[in-house]
Amino acid sequence: MTTVVPVLLPEHEAATYAGWFACLAEPMRVKLLHAVATSPRGLTVGALTEILGTSQSTCSHHVRKLAEVGFLHLRKEGTATVVTINQACCSGLPHAADAVMGLLAPRPCCPENLPDDVVVRALHDDDWDSVRRIAKWPAGHRWVAEIGGEVVGWAAAVPVSERECYRGVAETSVHVVESHRGRGVGKALMHKQVTEADAAGLWTLQTSIFTDDRASIALHQSAGYRTVGIRERIVQRDGAWQDAVLLERRGPVD
Structure with a gap:
C-alpha cells in the first residue's frame, strides 16, 4: 500500500495566512471589515464608531490592527481618518481559505487508464x-x-x-x-x-x-x-x- 505524503504549504504562506486568520478571530473586527467592505467610498473612524456602537478608542484600535495586516487602507481628509477596503483582500482572503483547505493543491494533469481502441x-x-x-x-x-x-x-x-x-x-x-x-x-x-x-x-x-x-x-x-x-x-x-x-x-x- 502506497502512502501519500501531503504537500505542505510553504512556511511564508502559512505564516501570512495565520496572521490574517488571527486578526479576524475578534468578532468586532469581522463586523468592522464587513461595514467598510460594503461602503465603496469608505467610512470615517467616527462613522464606524457609531455603526459598531463602541468607543472611538476601541474602534481605532481594531482599525489599526486590520490595517497592519493589510485588510484596510487609511487616508487623512482634514482631521478625519477615512477607512477603505483593500480590494486585494477580496480575492486574497478566499484564496487563503482555499489554499489551507487543499483546494489549490497540485491537481492531476489529465485522466489515466486510456482505452487502447480509441x-x-x-x-x-x-x-x-x-x-x-x-x-x-x-x-x-x-x-x-x-x-x-x-x-x-x-x-x-x-x-x-x-x-x-x-x-x-x-x-x-x-x-x-x-x-x-x-x-x-x-x-x-x-x-x-x-x-x-x-x-x-x-x-x-x-x-x-x-x-x-x-x-x-x-x-x-x-x-x-x-x-x-x-x-x-x-x-x-x-x-x-x-x-x-x-x-x-x-x-x-x-
Whole structure:
C-alpha cells in the first residue's frame, strides 16, 4: 500500500495566512471589515464608531490592527481618518481559505487508464460531416476521436477574447456520440485536449456543464478542473431554465 505524503504549504504562506486568520478571530473586527467592505467610498473612524456602537478608542484600535495586516487602507481628509477596503483582500482572503483547505493543491494533469481502441488525432477538413453529426460548432484546438476508423467524438478549445491579456484563456467543449459513451472516448479526448493546451501555453481552460451531467463534471475534475460556481438559470432546455456548473483548469504558468 502506497502512502501519500501531503504537500505542505510553504512556511511564508502559512505564516501570512495565520496572521490574517488571527486578526479576524475578534468578532468586532469581522463586523468592522464587513461595514467598510460594503461602503465603496469608505467610512470615517467616527462613522464606524457609531455603526459598531463602541468607543472611538476601541474602534481605532481594531482599525489599526486590520490595517497592519493589510485588510484596510487609511487616508487623512482634514482631521478625519477615512477607512477603505483593500480590494486585494477580496480575492486574497478566499484564496487563503482555499489554499489551507487543499483546494489549490497540485491537481492531476489529465485522466489515466486510456482505452487502447480509441485514437485521437487532429481534425481534418474531411471530418466535418462526421463532426456535425455529433454537434454543431467545434473550433480552435480541434481533435477527433476514432474507433475503427469511425469518428465518435470531438473536443475543441476556443479563445474567450481577442484581447492580448486573455491569450492564454480558452473555453472548452468535449462531445461524444451517444452510441459510444462509456467506452473512454471522452477520457481520451480530455487527455489530448489538456496536454496540448499545456504545451501551447494556455494557462486557463474553462467550461460550463449542466448541473445534472455528473459524468461530465467528474471527467473534467479528473483532468484538474475545479468548480468555480453555479451559473443560475443560464440556459433554457426543453422549455425549462437550467443551471450550469462553471469549472476551470489552471495549467502551468511560466
